Amino acid sequence: MSKELKSALFAVLLIAVSYYFGSVCERVGQSYALILSPSRQILGLAIRFLLAVGAVALTAGLVAALVRPLWACFLIFALSALAMLLGWELAASSGALTAAYFIASLFYAQGIAGELDNRLSFSVRPIWHVQPILLMALVIVACGSFYFGYAAEINREGFSIPPFLVEMVMGKVEEEVTKVLPEVGGEAAIAMFREQLEEALEEMGKEVGRLLPEAIRDASMAKFRGQLERALDEVEREAGKRLQAADKEAIMARFREQFEEALTELVKEAIRPYERWIPLVFAISIFVSLVTITRLLSWIPILALRGIFPLLTALGVTKIVIETRQVKRLTLG
Numbered sequence: 262m263s264k265e266l267k268s269a270l271f272a273v274l275l276i277a278v279s280y281y282f283g284s285v286c287e288r289v290g291q292s293y294a295l296i297l298s299p300s301r302q303i304l305g306l307a308i309r310f311l312l313a314v315g316a317v318a319l320t321a322g323l324v325a326a327l328v329r330p331l332w333a334c335f336l337i338f339a340l341s342a343l344a345m346l347l348g349w350e351l352a353a354s355s356g357a358l359t360a361a362y363f364i365a366s367l368f369y370a371q372g373i374a375g376e377l378d379n380r381l382s383f384s385v386r387p388i389w390h391v392q393p394i395l396l397m398a399l400v401i402v403a404c405g406s407f408y409f410g411y412a413a414e415i416n417r418e419g420f421s422i423p424p425f426l427v428e429m430v431m432g433k434v435e436e437e438v439t440k441v442l443p444e445v446g447g448e449a450a451i452a453m454f455r456e457q458l459e460e461a462l463e464e465m466g467k468e469v470g471r472l473l474p475e476a477i478r479d480a481s482m483a484k485f486r487g488q489l490e491r492a493l494d495e496v497e498r499e500a501g502k503r504l505q506a507a508d509k510e511a512i513m514a515r516f517r518e519q520f521e522e523a524l525t526e527l528v529k530e531a532i533r534p535y536e537r538w539i540p541l542v543f544a545i546s547i548f549v550s551l552v553t554i555t556r557l558l559s560w561i562p563i564l565a566l567r568g569i570f571p572l573l574t575a576l577g578v579t580k581i582v583i584e585t586r587q588v589k590r591l592t593l594g
Contacts (some may be wrong), residue, residue: 267578268328272337275324278316282399283348285313286355289403290410293543314399314555317341318562320390321395323367325373327579334374338366340432345402354409358402365398385566392559400551408544409565415536427550 285306292306323337328334342363349355369391376387573579 268333268337271320271324271328272340273322275317275341276336276344278313278320280344282313282317282402282451283345283355283359284405285309286345286358286403287349290349290406293407293411293414293540310403310551311554311558314396315558315562317399318392318395318563319569321369322373322385322392322562322566325370325391326377326385326566326570327348329369329374331374334370335367338370339363342366349406354405361405362398362402369395369398371441377419383570385563385570388508388566389563392563393556396555396559397552400555401546403547403551404544407547408540411540411543413538415540419536 289310290304292303321341324334326338328337340357344360345362346355348358372391372394376390377383380387472476570579574581
């Protein structure tokens with residue numbers, strides 16, 4: 262098998278896994294709701310992402326170490342960037358991110374080639390030294406996909422509170438309301454219940470209200486109080502008689518629906534001036550997490566390459582070549 266054919270085989274492998282990585286990025290860009298609401302489903306997406314990153318790191322290491330001349334190596338990485346774009350989507354945002362990957366891959370390939378040329382014997386250590394450049398680029402591409410997807414969704418629909426945050430807040434509210442909900446009806450018991458609940462919810466409203474711009478603070482808080490009063494009126498009417506367990510559940514379900522609507526609207530008012538920054542904040546948070554994870558797992562592609570290179574030599578795909586070089590040094594005459 263000729264060198265050109267072997268190089269083409271490695272090129273096909275890198276192009277194929279780059280296309281797969283692009284498809285994973287497309288999924289990441291469309292799964293912002295899933296990412297913002299942790300569940301078992303996100304585990305599958307995380308596994309696919311890590312597999313794609315590992316596959317790209319592995320095949321890129323083979324290409325950077327074995328394909329020569331260097332311009333041919335650069336050409337293969339250019340084709341892999343194009344494949345990544347095709348597996349993702351033909352858009353300006355994805356094009357910019359794949360271009361960033363391509364530029365990083367050039368530094369990656371140049372760094373590996375330079376270190377290998379300066380070594381007396383072949384080793385995967387140069388790949389280990391330069392690999393963080395490639396991994397960082399891949400993480401940036403994935404986080405960029407999330408950012409652009411989430412930003413487009415907010416532009417279309419506006420910001421919505423992640424469901425798990427709503428559930429967490431409402432769970433605490435229900436717990437407190439259940440504690441003060443009277444077991445026995447009567448005007449005195451109901452009045453005490455309403456007074457205690459109003460104090461707690463008013464304090465919560467003030468905390469959220471501090472986040473609102475001054476121009477809309479009074480109107481938003483007035484709207485929130487009006488919705489809250491309607492919810493409390495409803496609870497007061499329902500709680501006028503002796504309460505049984507089943508009655509409590511019905512009252513809490515109705516109160517939850519009305520209070521959740523009021524609180525969600527208030528939070529949206531608080532967040533609206535800063536909506537455009539929300540995707541960036543989440544993208545940075547995800548970036549930090551993924552960088553940490555990829556660093557912890559970066560030894561896996563290197564370990565695989567340690568086994569693959571001897572195997573390729575045993576199969577006759579590669580061979581050990583001994584070279585002699587003339588070195589010019591400056592010494593005292």
